[in-house]
Amino acid sequence: MSFIDSLMAGLSLVASVEAFLALFVGIVIGVIGGAIPGLSATMAVALTLPFTFSMQPITGILLLLGVYKGGIFGGCIPAILIKTPGTPASSATILDGHPMAERGEAGRALGMALWASCTADLVSNLALILFAGWLASFALNFGPPEFFALILFSLTIIAGVSGDSLLRGALSALLGLLLATVGLDLVYGTNRFTFGDPNMMGGLNFIAVLIGLFAIPEIIAMAWNPTAHLGKARALGNAKVTIKDYIASFRSILRGSLIGVFLGSIPGIGAAPSAFLSYSEARRKSKNKANFGKGEIEGVAASEAGNNGVAGATLIPLLALGVPGDVITAIIIGAFMVHGLQPGPMMFILNVDIIYGLFIGLIVSSVFLFIVGSVAIKGFRFVADVPKRILMPAVLILCIYGVFAVNNNIFDVGVMFAMGWVGYVMMRYRIPAAPFLIAFILGPLLEDNFRQSMLMSGSDPSILLRGPITWFFWAMTLLTIAAIGRAIMRKQAV
Amino acid sequence: MSPKTIQFQLGLGACLAAAFLVLWAIPNWVSSPSNVSNIVLAPVFWPYALSGITGLVGLGLLLAARGASPVPDAEAEPAADDGLSWVRLSALAVIMVATMFALPRLGMVWTAMIVFVLTAFLFRTRHPITALICAVVIPLALYLFFAKVAGVAIPQGIFVRLP
Numbered sequence: 136m137s138f139i140d141s142l143m144a145g146l147s148l149v150a151s152v153e154a155f156l157a158l159f160v161g162i163v164i165g166v167i168g169g170a171i172p173g174l175s176a177t178m179a180v181a182l183t184l185p186f187t188f189s190m191q192p193i194t195g196i197l198l199l200l201g202v203y204k205g206g207i208f209g210g211c212i213p214a215i216l217i218k219t220p221g222t223p224a225s226s227a228t229i230l231d232g233h234p235m236a237e238r239g240e241a242g243r244a245l246g247m248a249l250w251a252s253c254t255a256d257l258v259s260n261l262a263l264i265l266f267a268g269w270l271a272s273f274a275l276n277f278g279p280p281e282f283f284a285l286i287l288f289s290l291t292i293i294a295g296v297s298g299d300s301l302l303r304g305a306l307s308a309l310l311g312l313l314l315a316t317v318g319l320d321l322v323y324g325t326n327r328f329t330f331g332d333p334n335m336m337g338g339l340n341f342i343a344v345l346i347g348l349f350a351i352p353e354i355i356a357m358a359w360n361p362t363a364h365l366g367k368a369r370a371l372g373n374a375k376v377t378i379k380d381y382i383a384s385f386r387s388i389l390r391g392s393l394i395g396v397f398l399g400s401i402p403g404i405g406a407a408p409s410a411f412l413s414y415s416e417a418r419r420k421s422k423n424k425a426n427f428g429k430g431e432i433e434g435v436a437a438s439e440a441g442n443n444g445v446a447g448a449t450l451i452p453l454l455a456l457g458v459p460g461d462v463i464t465a466i467i468i469g470a471f472m473v474h475g476l477q478p479g480p481m482m483f484i485l486n487v488d489i490i491y492g493l494f495i496g497l498i499v500s501s502v503f504l505f506i507v508g509s510v511a512i513k514g515f516r517f518v519a520d521v522p523k524r525i526l527m528p529a530v531l532i533l534c535i536y537g538v539f540a541v542n543n544n545i546f547d548v549g550v551m552f553a554m555g556w557v558g559y560v561m562m563r564y565r566i567p568a569a570p571f572l573i574a575f576i577l578g579p580l581l582e583d584n585f586r587q588s589m590l591m592s593g594s595d596p597s598i599l600l601r602g603p604i605t606w607f608f609w610a611m612t613l614l615t616i617a618a619i620g621r622a623i624m625r626k627q628a629v
Numbered sequence: 630m631s632p633k634t635i636q637f638q639l640g641l642g643a644c645l646a647a648a649f650l651v652l653w654a655i656p657n658w659v660s661s662p663s664n665v666s667n668i669v670l671a672p673v674f675w676p677y678a679l680s681g682i683t684g685l686v687g688l689g690l691l692l693a694a695r696g697a698s699p700v701p702d703a704e705a706e707p708a709a710d711d712g713l714s715w716v717r718l719s720a721l722a723v724i725m726v727a728t729m730f731a732l733p734r735l736g737m738v739w740t741a742m743i744v745f746v747l748t749a750f751l752f753r754t755r756h757p758i759t760a761l762i763c764a765v766v767i768p769l770a771l772y773l774f775f776a777k778v779a780g781v782a783i784p785q786g787i788f789v790r791l792p
Contacts, residue, residue: 189779300636302689306643309683313650313676316659320672325660327672354748358717361752522756528748529767532741535728536771540781545732552725564635582675594667 145491148193157194158496161201162503166511168202169209169221171521174530176206176222178350180466182530184342185537192474193489197496199467204256204446204500206463207406208508211248211439212515215241224406224442227414231427231434238430239374242512246376247432248439249508251388255440257501258392259399259447263454264494266400267483270455274480279587280599284608286581289402289458291612294570295619307561308570314339315578322586334546338579342469343538343550345572349462350534351555352562357527376432384436387417391437395444400451405461405569406442413441447497453478454490458577462569465576473541631701636694643687650680720751736786741768 149155161183168179180202187195210222215232228248235244277285290312294304317328318338329335381388391413398409417437418427427434449460457479459465471478476486483490538551561568592598599605630638655676665671724747731740745764754760772791775781785791 186774186779300693302636302686302693303639306639306683306686306690309679309686313679313683316676316679322670323662323665323672325662325672327659327676328654330658355718355721357752358721358748359714361717522754522759524752524754525749525756525760525763527752528745528760529763531748532745532767533771535732535741535744536737536768536775536783539732539737539783540775540779543782545729545784548732549729552729555725556722563630564639566639585675586670589667589669594669 141487141491142495144488145493145495148488149197149492149495153191154194154197154492154496155499157190157198158201158500159503159507161198161203162205162500162507163201165202165205165207166209166212166507167205169206169225170212170511170515171221171523171526174221174353174526175349176203176210176224177463177466178353178530179206180463181346181349182533182537184346184466184469185540187470188473188540192471192476193492193496195474196467196470196489196493197500199470200450200493200497201500201503203463203467204443204504205507207443207446208249208252208256208439208504209511210442211252211435212245212511215244215248215435216515222406224410224445225438226407227410227438227441228435230414230438231429231431232438234428234430235432235435240430243374243376243380243432244435245512247380247384247435249505249512250376250381251384251391251436251439252443252508253501253505254388255392255395255443256446256504257498258389259396259444260494260497260501261447262396262400263447263450263497267451267455267490270451271480271483274456277480277604279584279591280601281604281608283581283584283588283599284605284612285456286458286577286584288608288612288615289452290570290574290577290581292402292404292615293573295615299565301616301619301623303564303566304570307566307568308574311571311574312578312581314344314571315575316582321579321583334544339550340538340541340544340547341472341576342541343547344554344575345466345469346534346538347551347554348558348561348568348572349466350530351551352558352568354527354531355555355559356562357524361524380432381436384433387413387421387433387437388440390416390420391440392444395441395446396448399445399448399460402452402456402458402460402573404445405449406445409445410438410441413444414438450493450497454482454493455480457482457580459573462572465569465573468576631697631699633694633697633699636690636697640687640690640692640694643683643690645687647680647684647687650683651677655680717751721748724748724751732784734786735788736790737784738768738772738791739786739789741771 164183165176165179168174169176180199183199183202187198206222207224210220210225211228212221214220214225214228215236218229218233220226220229232244235241290308294308295301317335319336320327394413395409398404414434414437417433418424421433423431423433449464452458452460453464453468457477459468468478476482534551535548538547539545541547558568588598600609655673659673659676661671661673668674724744728740728744742764745767746760749760772783776783
C-alpha cells in the first residue's frame, strides 16, 4: 500500500463527526482532569478508558489520546495558579510559572504555556508520523530473542528512571512481573497462583489493576488526610502573552520539543524528566539566565515544550514495537487490546487504516488543544472550585462502574480495591507505580519471548545474543544500569 | 519515615516475600507437568527466577539502607491533622469490603449511592447537601450510560430493580 493509499484509508476511517467529537471531548476531559490537582492526566485516561468499550476502535483511541494530550497541558494550570502541578510532568512549570502568577502575570504565563504546548505537540506528532513507520518496518526483522532483549531494556530503563531509587524501581517492576504470572501457564496450561478460582485463570484483569493502582490510592490518601489539597488560586491578571514573547522563546520551545521527542521515544522516561531537561537547557542557553526561577517566561515555555513534546513521541514505541513509552500509553494499550488490536510492527501491515487515522487525528488534536486550552485558562476558577471531597467519592463510583463494565464481573472490582491498597502502600514507601504497571503488561510478552527463544534453540541461552540487534539492546541495558549506578554513587558522594 | 527506615523495611519485606514464594507459594500453588524435560521451559521457572531476583533486590535494599539518611523526610509523608487518619483508613477498608458484599445483593446503583454518601462524610465534606445530590445523580447517570448506551448488564440486586 502506498503512502497516499494509506493516508486515504486512514482518512476514510477518521473523517466522521463522531471521531473528531471524541477527540475534542477527550481534550476537554483531559484539560479538566489535568487541571484538578490529585486527579492527574494518568487518572483521567484510566477513568475514561471504560467509556471507550462501546465505541469504534478509532473513536475510542482518539478519545483517550485527546485526554492524554489535554491532561499534559492541563497540568500546567494549577502549577502556575496554585503552585501545585496537576500532573508530575508540570512540576518544572512551577519554577517560573508561579513567580509570574505572584507578580500578577498568570494569564501571560498560561498563554505562553499553551502556545509552547501546542507547538511542541505538533512537533511531536510530526516526529511520530515520520519515525513510527520506519521503526515498525525495522522491527519486522525482530524475532523472540530480539523482543526479549528489547523488553528487558525497556523494563530496566523504566525501573531506573521512574523513581529516585533504582532498587525500588526494580522491586516495583519485579512485583508487576510476578503478578503477571497469575493465571494459566502460556505453554502447558497449568495453574499458577489461581487458588482454584476460575476468575483467576485468565490472569488478573489489566484494567482493574491499572485503575486500582492509579486511581484508588488517591482516594485512600484522601482518607488519610482530607485537607491536604487545600490551596489558594492566584488571579489571571491583565498581562497577556504576545507574539513577541513567543518569538523570543521560540528557540527554547523548539529545543524543548526535540528533547521531548527524543526522550519520549525511549520507553519509560516520560514527560517529567523531559520538562526538567528542557528547562535546564533553556536556562543554560538563555540571555536571561539570571531571571530563571524568578518568573522568566522562557522558562515556562521551555518546560511546557519539554513535557508536551513527549506526548506524541511516546506513541512511537507503542505503535511501532508494542512497548508502551510511559504509563499513560500503557493505559492506552488497554484500549487497543479491548478492541482486539495488538500494537506493534504487524499493525502497520494489518491495520494501516487505524494507524493513519490516528496520525490524522493527532495532527488535528494540536488545533483542538489550542482552542480548548484558551477557554480552559479562563475557566480554571470553576475547575479549582470543584470540592475534592465530593470529587473523590465520584471517582470511586466511576471506578466501580468502569472496572465492572470490562468483563461484567464483580471479582474485578475486588481486584481493583486490592490493587488500590497495594498502590497506596507503594506510594507511602515511595515505590514508583509506573514500572509495576508496565512490567505487568509486558510480563507475559517477556516470558513468552523467552520461552519461544529457548524452544527455538533447544534451551541454549546463547540465542539471546544471536545478532547485532540483541547485542545493541543488551549493551543499552548494561549502559543504562551503569549510568544509573553512577548517578546514584555521585548523589551519595555529594 | 526516614529513607533509612523505608529502605530497611522494603528490603526486609522483599527478602521475606522471596523466601515465602520460593519455599511455600510456588511449590504449592504453581503446578508443573511431570514430563517437562527442561527446567527452563517449566511453568515454575519464571516464578522461581523472579522470586530469586526479588530476594537479591531485597538484599540490595538492606545494604543501601546502611548508607541512607536516618533523618525523616517531612515532605514525603502527608501529615494527619486530627489524629483520626488510621480510623478513616480502616473505615474506608470496611466500606470497600462491604461494597463487595453489597454489589450482588443491593445492586450496583444502590450500593454506589450508599458508598458515595459514606465516603463523602468520611472525607469530612463541607458540602453535605451537594454530596447527597451527587450521591443520587452520579450513580444513576452512570447506570444510564453503561446499561442503556454501552449495553453492560449492571447488577440490579434482589430488592429494587431499575428499568
